[in-house]
Amino acid sequence: MLKHLLKRFVLYAFATYGVLWTLVESVSAFNEAWKISGTAAYVTLVLCSVAAGLWRAIPRSSVDIAVPNSDSSVSIEFGDIFKKPGCVAIQVNEYFDSLLGNHISTNSPYLYTQLIEHVSPIS
Template sequence: MKTPGNWKRLVWSLRRTPGLQFRAFVCAIFVCYSVCWAVIEPALTIVSSQDQSVTANANGWFKYLFFLALSFVFGAAYFLWRHLPPASVSFLLDNTNTRVSVAFNDFFAEAGHKVIAVNDFFDGQLGDVISERSLHGQFIQRFLGGVAAAFYGLVDPTLPNLAAPPIVRSQGRKKAYPIGTTAVAELNSTKYFFVALTTTDPTTHKVHADVPQLWQALHGVWSKVRECAGGFSVAIPLLGGGPSGVGLPDVILLKLILASIVQETKKCRITDEIRIVLHPDTAEHIDLRDVVRDWS
């Protein structure tokens, strides 16, 4: 999973706001045209006054087209420099001392501890129960060889004891935990915060979540991060996207995560840095410049 390239991010930005980007491009060319004219025209005038042959051989239309082409080149370069959407941003969250970084990247390639959403049963069986495409499934496949028992060995020691009766299911575990329950497991010096986000249909194994559940899960995981992260940076994906089925646009999910950080930080500091890691495909819908403008 690669970070989207410069050209791809630029094309997506042009698609989001074509009118605004076109006006900015025209203004950039006009500014560079004015600068080129102001700098080069006096120089040509001085040369012409010293050597009349230069003036005699110079063609007015050629000079004009030269200025126009030069302005276009410099204008395009200036436009790209000013308007190319960044692949990552970092800023202090407004009215807090918490640094937030947002980046398009492979989640597991990010440094620091990590938050991963799971279903309410904390299942570990890949296939019908846990999708291998989810981060939950990718973790089990990538780090535990796809072995469910290895996952249970990591999370069970930190899960609370529940007195609730078992739930009848054809596959998977029988004990469901409240949304927001968070298990903390350490693997290769990295702490993983597995937070219950979705409820699971006991028959079809399909998971789903809504906005109140997302908010409750964020509250639960931030409380556990505050307790166990030790001030180190923590990476969190775009919770509520993908198989969880919250059904909101990516940009709204990002705003909900940022709002939850603000709310929890005002209660008590969570950790020094929180890294929100977005799937590279979400760059088509999210402009990180807007994030910095609205939240810093």
């Protein structure tokens, strides 16, 4: 996870630096009075790039996805589903995976098995 965050930080920091540098050079090409130079300007450019990299690399706690051709959206939140207030919808197939055998056990990876354990502990 840390490697992924570092990779995102570096990617967005360098991308922001490149965009800002391109804008500065483009603006200064048209008017010499607008030319930005010196240590303070460079440090400002680097600090803006680092801030943008940090802002984009921080993991999100939720993601909203708009459903095409409707006014609906799907909100995906990261965390413990059993500690969230309100109603929770858990998707299952029409067969409820009953062909898998003893799939209701305390160490089962299925979310609905964990829900059954949370609501009514399996003995």
